[in-house]
Amino acid sequence: MKFKYLFFLIPLLFSSCIEIIDDLTLNADGSGTLKFTVNLSSSKIKVNSILALDSLDGQRVPKLSEIEAKIGQFKSLLLQQDGISNVKTEFNAVDLIVKLTVDFKSLNQLQEGIQASLNAMNLNKKVTKEDVQWMSWEAGTLKRTMPEIFQQELKRYENNDISLLKGGSYACISRLPGQILKTSNNNCKINPSKTAAMLRINTFDLKNEPSILEHTLSTSP
């Protein structure tokens, strides 16, 4: 079954009050766990009213059951990728919260696995390496930003409802194997034991300046 309209969901996310938690735990060997959470519960009325339609702006709107099935398919495809294991997904259809947890052997394998899985789903847009290359770990330095695929949609979104954008946030959490020596972004909070960092930006500021989420974390060897 083709699912060409699934990318319709991305603009939908950013026209709502969205909360994203991008929580990465890295081990010394470069393996780790990614927990990715998308929370749309603040825009339940808006999102549910859209999901109740057959189409919007000429594009078919998927049903909740179809989204759920597609999340299940993504999970199966991701599990088949090299270096990926222990994939768990959770979809709260009442509060509109999607959670993904995945263990990986390396960040490269994780990102390549996500790219291959999305492309295998026959979406209407070819997902490139750049679209899903948002983290790298090299010589004890973690480099993070927001996935390009989200950035593009944020740029397109007009400031029709600033309060919606200001109410949303993107939280980047990094838990690292060594002590964090320095960060390139002053807005990044480091925990007292210097093993974790969090950078949380509202989606309004992100839309205006996507680079404010970019940061590097250098750790002790």
Place this chain on the structure above:
Amino acid sequence: MPQKFILALLGLFNVGFSFGQGPEHHIPEQAVTVFSINNQKVLSNISLNELISYDFMDEIHQELFDRSTENKTLEDAGMDFNKRLNVFYGKTNYYELSGFTFGISNQQNLFQALDDFEAVPSPYPGIQLYRSFFNHLLIDKNNALLIRVEPLEDYVNQLTDSTWYSRGNLPPFYNEEEDPDNPDYNPIPQENNEINEKNYYELRDSLQYTLNQEYLTIILKDLYVSNNNLFRKDSNFRDLLTHEAAGVFFMDNSRNIDRAKNLWYLKTFLPTLYLDVQDLYEGNIITGDLLLLDQQIQFNLKAHYGDALGSIYTSLNDAKFDKNISNYIKKNQAAYFTYNVNLRNAYEKAFEVIVPILSKTKDPEVSYDLLMVKLANALINKDALFDAAKGSMFITFGGIEKVKTKRIEFFYDEVTFEYGEREAEAEEDMPIFTIGFSTKRQDIPEMVLEHLSQVTSKFQKQGDLWVYNKAIFEAAPLYLLNKKDLFILTNDSVLAKQYPNGYGKDRLSKKTLKGLKNAGSMAGYADLQALVNKFPKEFLSGSNQALIESLRSKSGTMHMHSGKTSKNSTEVQLTYDYTESLNSGKYLLDLINTLYLLNK
């Protein structure tokens, strides 16, 4: 000799009747809806680019959207303002047709605007034929028809499937190589090796093209060989064009295929009965005059119908307005609509008219259903039924309000950056609607609500008020009021909690109430600025989204009320008042566009 003279006169009359006059004689008889615009009054200051931006031009304008139309008025494009512009649309079970007819003052200028058309040999004597990628242009002296014909997608798909499977093919949408569960799955599309055989999509394209040519030929032969056209065929349409109006509207509802869809089962399985029921709609034609007045446009609509349908409508409209309704409409309400009918009278009359029609059939299923209807009629307490639902109702739109909802909030431990979930208060924008029905049996909805509250805790009684929690998208509550002989559903917490007995001095004025009482079965009002510009399109279905989009950025007010209902017609008047001193023709086209979207 006198006979020859009469025949000659008739012949002349016939020729004149067919082609001698204006562009209205070039409207195919298959057209169901026509907007005929008086060019002098409406279009003289409209640019071509403005005109083709309207939805009613949507089906035919693709190739007009190029630089050839830039900065050109309709006059620059060679259009004759002394003749009408007629926009038409029609739909059969097999195809859709759309287009417009107009007069030409300068053919050379016309082709500078329509520069994508190329001349092709015409099989129709005296008619020049031009073709572009989507459309056909036919010119008869100084009148033109621009037409587009498209076979219906469902029909093309049906024929394609039928042909595809009859050739022994497998389902076209399944490819085991594309099945993600297949270990050999390769996401890169593979080329079709059978180059001499059409794949499913090529077959569908071929059928679509063939059908397109076939239907176009049927329509054009009918028009230019058999000399049939809507003007010649329909006396109501002819009569309409004599009206002194800026524009006129025509819809033959008896041929309205979307209405006929409801009768599809009858047509397929019980054709005799279908014909009997179809008779009810015989002569069901809707006509309208669009009048340009000082900062006002009036649309006077008249629905014509036969005696049988007329007798039902007359009974339906024999109703007294329930003045309690006005308590729940604010004097500054953004929009409201009232509907006032006598359900009991209408039921009795429909029973009297429709039961004899159904009785004619020998079909066991219909006969069984008819028995059930007759039994229900004999056994049900109609007094109780029609006291519970009396037939008057109202709907109001109260703008967009913030409503309290619940959301899941993530909270973070500032030391570990671990996070958890908790429920929190939220506010979301929501359009505020109220809908109310007249009832004399308040005990009946009360009984239902009592029962529901025992079944689910979502229904709660708070004093006189019923609350259905998380009723709207699992987020916002719905309030139910059972007061003053009205059963009201609303998501307006202010109305439900602060004005459960009505708005008091803030309700509709006595003058407006009098207008509603005199309005007949329907009345409505909308402040466009408050209604359209604030209405989130996400809450509407596809066709209504287009309607709202068409009205965006418009200001002014709209009033609608029905008038006299007789055995053969009902009148409805729609008035559009505006204050901005823009081109009045532009407002008229805006209104035509709205009506087009409503009727498409």
